[in-house]
Amino acid sequence: FTLDRMVMLFPAALVIALLGGLESILSAMVADNMKGSKHDSNKELVGQGIANMAAPLFGGIPATGAIARTATNIKNGAVSPVSGVVHGVVVLLVLLVFAPYASHVPLASMAPILMVVAWNMSERKEVANMLRLKNADSFILAATFALTVLFDLIIGVATGLLLAFVFFIRRMSEATRIHNQESHPVLAKREDPSVSMYAIEGPLFFGSIDSLESSLLEHVQKKPKTLILLMNKVNYMDTSAEAVLGNIMNRIKRHNGKLMIVGLQSQPKELLHKTGLFHKIGKQHFFDHHDEITG
Template sequence: MGKIWRGRFEGYSLNSFKKDLVSGTIVGIVAIPLAMSFAIASGVKPEYGIYTAIIAGILISLFGGSKYQIGGPTGAFVPILLGVVLVYGYEDLLLAGLMAGIMLVLMGVLRLGVLIQYIPRPVTIGFTAGIAVIIFTGQIANFLGLQGLEQHERFIDNMREIASHLNTMNVYSIFIAILCLAIILITPKVLPKVPGPLMGIVISSVVAAIFFNGQVATIGSTYGAIPNTLPQLKLPEISLERLVSLLGPAFVIAMLGAIESLLSAVVADGMTNSKHNSNRELIGQGIANMVTPLFGGIPATGAIARTATNIKFGATSPMSGVIHGLFVLIILLLFAPLAVHIPLASLAPVLMVVAWNMSERKHFAHVLKLKSGDSLVLIITFLLTVFTSLTIAVFVGLLLAILLFVKRMSDMLIVSKVLPDHKNNGKVQSHVVSESRDCPQISIYTIEGPLFFGAAQTFEERILKSLHYKPQILVLRMGKVPFIDATGEAYLRNIVRNFKSQGGRLLVTGVQPSLKTLLNKSGLTNEIGEHNFFEHTGDAINCALGCVNRNSCIGCKHYAFRECEELSTTKIS
C-alpha cells in the first residue's frame, strides 16, 4: 500500500496541496446539498447522506484506483436504496451496503474490474435514463408541496399517488422551488465559479424563512434537527436469515456501484490523460461501503459530476477528495443546526437538475436514430428500469444485447463455394462457380468468420447440403476463421466423419496457429490427418488433382482448373 501511495503522490508539493485545497473545498460545497438531497430521495434522513459524503468520500480517495475520483451518495442509487428502505427498512439497508462493500472488495481482489467494460452502451444509457426519470418524477411532490403522500416502490404507484394528491398543492412551495431552480440555472452563467445548487438552496431558504415561515415543509419540520456530530460506531445486527434475504439487493448495489465508479474513473481519465486502476478502484469502493454503514451512512460510489468539478478546479491528487470529505465534516460540526430551515421545495430542483444532467438524452436520441437492435435494447432497458426494477432491466438488457451480438456474429459467417479465377492469376473466387463450371470431384469452400454456437449449424448445413453429389475431395479454406468454440468444433468433427464415411478426403488450408493448437488438443488434427493440412490453397489443389479419378475426368467439360482440359482428353492406359 505504501508503494501505491508513493506512486499516486509522486512529485507532490506545497503548490499541489494548494490546488487540492481549492478543488476539494469547492467540491465539498457542491457535495453538501447533493448529499442531503440524495439521502432524502432514498427514503432516509438527510444527515445520513452527509455521513456518507464524509466517510466514503475520504476512504474512496485514499484507497481507490483513480487520483481524481470523488465518492459519495449519487443519484444512480436513489431508486435502489428507496426500494430497499421501503421493503426491508433502514437497518437492513445498512447491512445490504456492508455486504455490497464486501462484494466489491472481492471483485477487485479477483480482478474483475475489466469485466465492467463488457456491459453494452445501450444498456448503461437505458438504465441511466430510466433512473433519471425516477429521480425527476420522485421530486414532483416536493416541488408542488403536496401533502399526505405515501411512497411506493413502483413508478406507476407513485404517479397515481401524486395524481390523487394534486389538490394539496402549496403555492408557496411552488414559488420557492421555481426560485431555487432559476438560481441554479442562472448562477453558472453569471458566477461560473459559484456552485449553483448551493446558491439556490441558500437564497430560497432565506426567502422562505423571511416571507413564508411555517408555510412550506422544511427538513426540520419533516425530519427533525440534524445533529452536528458523527454517529457512534455501531455494528448492524447480523443473522443468516437477514444475510440471505439481502443477497439480491446487496448484489445490485455492488454492481451498480462498480459500474458508476468505473464510468466516473474513465471520465476522469479522459479529462486528465491519466489511467486509473479498475481493480484497485473496486477495492477502494468496497472498503468505503464496508465502513460507511457502521456510522449510519448509505451506499456510495464514484460521482461523475463531482469528479469532473474536482478536475476542473485543478485537483492534482487524491488529497483533494480527502479535503472534500473533511470540509463536509467541518460544515456538519459548525452549521448543521441551520439545515433545518432548508425547504424540501428547495431540494427538489437540485435533484431535478441532477436527473436532467444524468439522463444521457443526447446519447439516448443518437442510439434511437440508429433504428437498430441497439435501439431496441435501449428502449426495453429504459422502460423496464422505470416500470419494474433496475435488476430486471439490466438482466433483460444484457440478455437481449447478448442475443443481438450472437445474431450479428452468426451473420458474419460466410461459407462460399469457390474455384480458381483464371482471369485473375488463379485467385479463388465464389463468382467463378456456376452450373457449367463446377468440378464434380473437388469441392472448395471458403469459410470466413467465427465458428461458434450461433453459426456452427449453418456452417454444417451449408457444407453437407452441397455434398449431395459426393465429391471425392473437400477443401476447406479456413484462413479467415479466428476461433472455434466447442459447438463449432463438434460440427466440424461431424463434417469430417460424414465426409470420410463416404470415402472422401478432406484437405484444410490456411489454419491460423491458435486455431491449429485447438484442433490438436481436440484430436481433430488426427482425424483429418496432419498430412491433409496445407498453408496455401494452391498446394491443396495440386494435392487434390493428384488424387482425383482420372477416368471420371475424361469428357468432362466443366474445366474448373487449368489442368482440366488436359485431364478431360487424356485416357488412362
C-alpha cells in the same frame, strides 16, 4: 459465519459486486467525458473491492461510485481524487454533527438539484444523434433510459447489457459467410467432381454454427470424396464450432473421404490441438496455402 450461509449468500454477493463495479466504471466514464481524461479501471475496481470488504466489518453496506455526485464534483471544479476524500469527510461531518439540521432539509428542494446535475451530464446532442440512427444501438439506449427512469439504475443497466450482448451475438453471426468455391482454380486444375471447396469468413462460434451446419452438412450428404475448407479468414473458433467440424469430419470418413483445411489461423489451430481434432483430421490434411494441395 458458516459455510452454508456463505453458499446461500454467494449469488447475491456476486450480483452486488458485478453491478457495483459496473456503476463505478460508468461513473468513471462520465468523469472522463466531462474532463477529457482516462481512468484506470483496475485501480477503480480494486479500490472499491477493498473498501467494500472492510465496510461490513464496521456495520457498513456496499458502496459504488456515484454518477450524480461525481458530476457535481467536476462541475464545481474538482480536478483530483482529493475531491472524493473531501466529499466523504463532509458527509461524515454532516452525519455526526449536523444530522439534526440536515433532517429538516426538504427532499423536494434537493430533487431539482439532482435534476440539473443529470441534465448537465446527459450529453443531449450525442443521445439525439444516436436516436436518429434508429438502429440496435438507439433501441438499447432508449430501453436502458426508460427502465432506469421507471425502475432503477441496476435494472436499466443490466437490461441494457443483456440487449447489447444479444445484438452483438446477432451481428457477429451475420458476419460469418460460407461460399461455395466451384470455380476456384484448384478445382478447375483437378477436374474432379468428387472434390468440393468452401471458403469460410468470420468467427465460428455458437451464434454462427447454424449457417455452418446447414451449408456443409447438407453438402456432406452428397458423399463427396474430398472436402476442402478455406479458413484463412476465420480468426476465432469456439468449442461449438469445433464440434460441428468434428461431425463433418466423421461423416466424410464414413464414406472413405477426407477433410482438408487450408490457412488455419493460430487460435482455431490451438483449439483443435487441445481438443485432439487436429490429429484426428491428420496433420497431412492441413495446408498453409491452397497451392500446396496435391492429392
